[in-house]
Ligand code: SF4
């Protein structure tokens with residue numbers, strides 16, 4: 001039986017065979033430099049309703065906790081669709097790029113397991129391992145930075161010079177040792193650039209590498225489970241799920257966005273999932289959870305849950321003055337089983353009524369609706 005060791009060159013070959021774009025290793029020492037920053041971020045309340053981001057910083061910064069037998073950690077990045085920014089069709093809402101195709105969790109885990117099984121076959125040894133993508137109590141970006149995949153930009157995302165930031169991150173923890181004594185570091189910096197800070201529609205980038213998630217459209221449309229305050233309804237703008245603004249303005253992504261889609265896994269192609277736009281009327285007409293699960297089977301959009309996605313769709317209909325949505329908003333306001341959906345549908349009708357929709361106004365008169373939404 002051979003010893004369980006691998007070189008960076010061999011790892012990159014194995015990763016490439018699985019369609020994984022970037023690959024490197026790091027050791028298992030705690031991510032000490034991240035502990036204080038995470039502690040400060042949590043204390044400021046920036047995590048909002050994300051209980052999983054409120055875990056003790058020491059836990060989120062200690063890879064070895066996840067697999068005591070581990071000898072090293074692999075960090076990988078996989079590109080998702082990188083087409084130029086598209087014009088939004090009227091009556092639709094925008095979806096963040098990472099969610100255009102199939103759910104990355106299952107796609108990436110299968111590829112990572114294949115990578116490990118291939119190495120096991122070559123080594124003639126069983127590997128003790130765990131694979132992760134996103135759903136891991138660990139600071140993935142800090143791991144990727146230490147592994148030399150890139151640097152963390154002012155928008156708090158990992159940027160790999162020459163590749164950009166439009167990728168998923170994934171990890172393998174395993175009892176395999178690294179042969180290389182020195183690993184490359186991909187250095188970089190934002191320099192004097194501050195485009196993401198200036199372009200963020202909600203001023204959510206409150207300091208270098210610091211996002212107030214409570215203001216971030218990605219958090220609001222995906223992770224927030226409760227009713228939107230008035231400013232939140234307006235803040236999400238055209239985004240029905242996620243937000244790409246701080247990546248689309250980033251100079252490190254310009255070349256790839258201009259060039260169009262380079263290599264990416266077929267599962268992440270827009271044809272495999274929700275795509276870049278959702279028709280708001282179609283979403284607002286989904287009346288039960290079973291129909292929602294069927295519509296978004298294998299899609300990351302399931303994360304928002306039906307009630308969350310309909311809440312978002314109602315707000316986008318109001319923000320984009322999508323009068324075409326009035327009939328289905330009336331139906332949602334009258335008969336949806338969720339109070340949150342009814343409330344947001346009524347508010348959207350009120351906004352559309354103010355913008356001139358007679359049908360919306362007639363309905364609101366009929367139900368004697370008075371908009372008392374407060375911007376608490
Ligand atoms: S995802 Fe959107 S809202 Fe969030 S920080 Fe980036 S630009 Fe701002």
Ligand code: SF4
Pocket residue numbers: 153154155156189190193194195196197246249250251252
């Ligand atoms: S837009 Fe500029 S400041 Fe923001 S992450 Fe990209 S390079 Fe850094």
